Amino acid sequence: MNTYLQQASHGLRRLLSSSHRLQASCSSRLASQCWKCRKTFPKGFPIHCNDCNVIQPIRADQDYFGYFGMDQNFELNPDDLKKKFWKIQSVVHPDKYGMNEEKEQKYAELHSSFANQAYKTLQNPRSRALYMLELSKVEPSETDPAFAMEILELSEEIEEMTKAEDLNAKKHEIEASINELLDSVAANFDKGANEEARESLNRLRYYDRMKKLVVRRLDEISQ
Ligand SMILES: [Zn+2]
CATH class of the missing domain: 1.10.287.110 (DnaJ domain)
Structure with a gap:
């Protein structure tokens, strides 16, 4: 693996680490x-x-x-x-x-x-997928390196944005991707293409993170 991809995979792990913590704290039942x-x-x-x-x-x-x-x-x-x-x-x-x-x-x-x-x-498969995202129970599968790079670049782009209108435009773009992926998860599970569905769920997880990042940035620039 070259350094560029190593950085990308490290960055993605960092992005997802907070949801792993959430998972651990929810599983203990008293x-x-x-x-x-x-x-x-x-x-x-x-x-x-x-x-x-x-x-x-x-x-x-x-x-x-x-x-x-x-x-x-x-x-x-x-x-x-x-x-x-x-x-x-x-x-x-x-x-x-x-x-x-x-x-x-x-x-x-x-x-x-x-x-x-x-x-x-x-x-409903769509709301089920969204609910699983909420629970952060979507296990990350092997991420396609090109997609990993795309997400990493997207997160850097969002971090550097300083105008609300840019961030809002980005948010709409991300929401459109999320909707497409939700449809694809549901359609793939429906026709029994579970591998493809899982891959879409995995991507969905990253886009969900990106959406949260945009919301956080919007919050920061409004302070
Ligand atoms: Zn009793």
Whole structure:
């Protein structure tokens, strides 16, 4: 590898390092307790306590995949997801808690709307890809050196921009690339071209970083 490419790959690693830290801090799950009978749950909250059967709250850091008992993979079986969603909806539906105490009614409502939101997000490949970016769970694959250079140059260009209009124009360009890539991720997964889809997800991750960089620069120059 020549020095130029070494620099590029070093720069990209640096760009991505902050999201790796995020990943590490989110994966630790603390034990929790049933609010009613005080039973300890070693791995976060179940929907209902397995001792007293009372409905439980949702952890603040609960992710949508984990909520349905799924791994954080882009590839998922839509029928399986649908089945899991309906299974949860059937046990948390607020109508079933009309006679219960207020706290249980509130938790049932929270579960019901959380399940809806989670299902809607994961069901659609575009929103699923975006959500995974949020979670920073898109594993970087081998990056094409030419693309790595392109991104590195783009980040330098953004760092040097001092006018809001230039930065905003760049932001629109990046958003257009993100939209194209989202379409390509969804289309490729749809037709079973998983390698291509993963490559697009990987590129998406870099463009997402670039967008955040533009937003940061816009913030800096407005100070
Ligand atoms: Zn309990």
